[in-house]
Amino acid sequence: MSDLRELYLEMVTDHAKNPRHRGKAEPCTHIGTGNNPLCGDKIVVTVSVNDGIIELVKFDGEGCAISTASADLMAEILVGKTPDEATSLFTGFHELVAGEGNVDVPKKLAVFSGVREFPMRVKCATLAWHTVLSALEQGNEVSTE
Amino acid sequence: MSDLRELYLEMVTDHAKNPRHRGKAEPCTHIGTGNNPLCGDKIVVTVSVNDGIIELVKFDGEGCAISTASADLMAEILVGKTPDEATSLFTGFHELVAGEGNVDVPKKLAVFSGVREFPMRVKCATLAWHTVLSALEQGNEVSTE
Amino acid sequence: MTTASIVDNFPALRQSIGDKSLVYLDSAATTQKPQSVIDAVTRYYEHDNANIHRGVHTLSQRATQSYENARKNIASLLGANRPEEVIFVRGATEAINMIAQAWARPRLVEGDEILITEMEHHSNIVPWQIVCEQTGAILKVAPVLDDGSLDIEAYKSLLSEDTVLVSIAHVSNAIGTINPVQELCAFAKEAGATTVVDGAQACGHLQVNFQEIDCDFYAVSGHKMFGPTGIGCLLGKYEVLQEMEPWQGGGDMILSVSFEETTWNDVPFKFEAGTPNIAGAIGLGAAVQFIEGIGYETMVSHEQELLAYGRGVLENIEGVTLVGASEHNAGVLSFTVEGVHPHDVGTILDHAGVAIRTGNHCAEPLMRRFGLSATCRASLSVYNTTEDLDRLGLAVQEAIRILG
């Protein structure tokens, strides 16, 4: 049986309870809205991109611990990256939470490895990522269902 | 197991193959149309009523052996009856083919007692009756389904 | 049957989630199925499997008889006037869509009003939004009070001569409120409106009597009353059904077809185009027999005891708030946990073997009414026990320990 403590690592619950990157990125160059009908949650992600570099990511809206922590850590890790790097970070992250083999991801993302044992929570972990990537592409609303 | 020979008594197959009362009653005072979607069959029954007495009954249309024989024998037996008597004859006939207990019906109708063992054929046996009664009442189109 | 022996009828309840025995508290989503229902489905497929109505051979005859017997059983359980008032559909959602499209759409004109309530399931909202969009009719919504009951005064004042149709849940799926539908329909009828009751959450729990409620239509969900998935009923008054045009066209719903003229079959066949869910209907017939074997009185008193017990368990946990716990309530415990998102509660409970639902329960407007985006919902059925609710309480405390 999957272990709850693997899902709710201290780092996760800490970022869930005290997110550091709530709010709205100013200047906001890209904005995306994500829905997780499963939770009934919505998330708005705002991004400042300058000269092809992500300078700031913020998110708003209510969500479960997994989606909040994931959004918060994502906001942290994306700063200084290019949109392309964001995409490949997400590819790794997605493999981590929904895939099967071993993956190498930044330590801050590795805390979500427990999600793999909880398939119903994959959407929570990836909602912010889907939203930010779609924002970077076109600013569209996305849904994980 | 039900016996086929009880269903297709000689009297029945004879009237099915050589119906005596095909055609149109003239003068036609009542007319009814019956459908049996199960067979894809239609029947038109015409009646001459004079002074409250059924003087002539004819039927037309294609049907299976049971419905043809039943229509033909019905046409025979109804002559000289009142519409009310027709109704009570049908009550007995319906009990004979679809009921459970013993019933006393005229010998010409009793040949249909085998139908009881073939519930899918009850509609065939009663189509002409439903049609004539509805014709006597109002001349409406009726369906057995 | 005692409660203990009732549980024995449900094979799916005899399993473990990880190392914990399953506590199933999600019956408002779908009930578990008694062995007798599963067996009726299997028996049909193994012995009588055939298409119905048009067949002259023995299997078809047996299948037709079982299917029509199920219709009779349902009519009798739910107090319909006659079996023909029971139309088989996929579920409550299809029943309501059929009313919206086959009854309402041809009758509505611009400015007509449809009245629903704030506590409706999306299945009793969206079909009306669609038909309003199609016809120019207006959707009116009667508000809900803080305790989760309907604001009846407001409801009455929203009724007018423009109200063509009223549609109300018998029991709210999200918070369990039991609406006084007989009374509400009487008011609606006074205003001249056609009445619809969404009985999806009622038939597995309360004695429903279609004639007494005296509504025009009543929507039934089979899978929420111990029946198979993919089957439900629309109950309609015979005269109303006769006047209603068919909705779907196809086999079995016609008397005769030609390219020039097609004539409809009689009620209820007119509304059952195509091969129906034969096994589903037969299984639902078996579910009716299961309910009759227990009796609604036993079911109601058992659920009411559990509801009171469960409220006690949850109210004793600090940080837990019940949402919409009205006086007349079916066995639904909707609640929030301070500082813990419902989705996380759900995961942690599942890990403890306790299956509840979390989210908006397809009742977003009601959630919004309470300023929430989601709740945790533990919903009860006849097979639940007080131990189940103790397990719920312990698991909620565990969630608070981990995340609260």
Add this chain to the structure above:
Amino acid sequence: MTTASIVDNFPALRQSIGDKSLVYLDSAATTQKPQSVIDAVTRYYEHDNANIHRGVHTLSQRATQSYENARKNIASLLGANRPEEVIFVRGATEAINMIAQAWARPRLVEGDEILITEMEHHSNIVPWQIVCEQTGAILKVAPVLDDGSLDIEAYKSLLSEDTVLVSIAHVSNAIGTINPVQELCAFAKEAGATTVVDGAQACGHLQVNFQEIDCDFYAVSGHKMFGPTGIGCLLGKYEVLQEMEPWQGGGDMILSVSFEETTWNDVPFKFEAGTPNIAGAIGLGAAVQFIEGIGYETMVSHEQELLAYGRGVLENIEGVTLVGASEHNAGVLSFTVEGVHPHDVGTILDHAGVAIRTGNHCAEPLMRRFGLSATCRASLSVYNTTEDLDRLGLAVQEAIRILG
């Protein structure tokens, strides 16, 4: 699998009618179900029974996974581009009604034309009659030749720039004609029409490839391809489905609901309002695996052999006339017996343990085309044998003895 071992998969075939062992020749009405399909349904109810998509608990998760896996299996068997192109519905009838109401109704204007054929099942006639009535569009009908095949030249000449939609049976249920749907759709597309293929009679018999046929919509009946009753699919091209408005409103088909604004969910969920026939879909998934286990090649060659054999048996009986026995024919033997009404033939055959269908087969216009009101229809499936057809022949001779 050999043919003998295939039969062993079907529990309903191991029974007697009276003192005669059952010969089931009514597969065009509905096929028998292999044990693996029955077991998949039972397993769902006994182990995984839960509502899908919105549940966080284990049972719901398992049920969702099985349901979505079934969608994938079907997509792969029938050559859809992606699982999202598969919409679960009750059956082929509902699939066609959905196209008529959700796709065609908003797009048709007076004078537009819908083209069907004279050999269609009522389910592929009446929905179009209804939508023509609603929109002022005109129903055109391509004629059938004496051998039961489509008059392709006439079909082509009926296509015009007014033709908005063409809907054609892949296989006729009444006489078994296999239509060259890929070619027919290509002509239709040249004329700018949207194309629908009614595949109800095809999927349990022929290799169907949605991408190759290249139609816009393809209707599937689950219960005619070894699956449960109450389940079927509408296959639609992804882009076409994206543009199509939803039909029914309710749970699961929306992203968010408010009284001001409701947004639809993605394809295919947009078209699956309410709780679907979960057990049915899972059973259909198992039916797909059963078909894959045998392989269409084996199925086709077995049925073609039986068809030839059966034609021989019947042609050797004096007074028997085959109706519409075209060159490209699936395993359907439609026939009449001189001097004996089909309904009587049906009863006498049933008495001999041989289950066939009699009547108009929900194809009245085709019957009329042949100057008939009914035929006898023996329809074949993979579990039939030449002995079954010998029994058919003997029973027909018995009918002639009694009534001919």
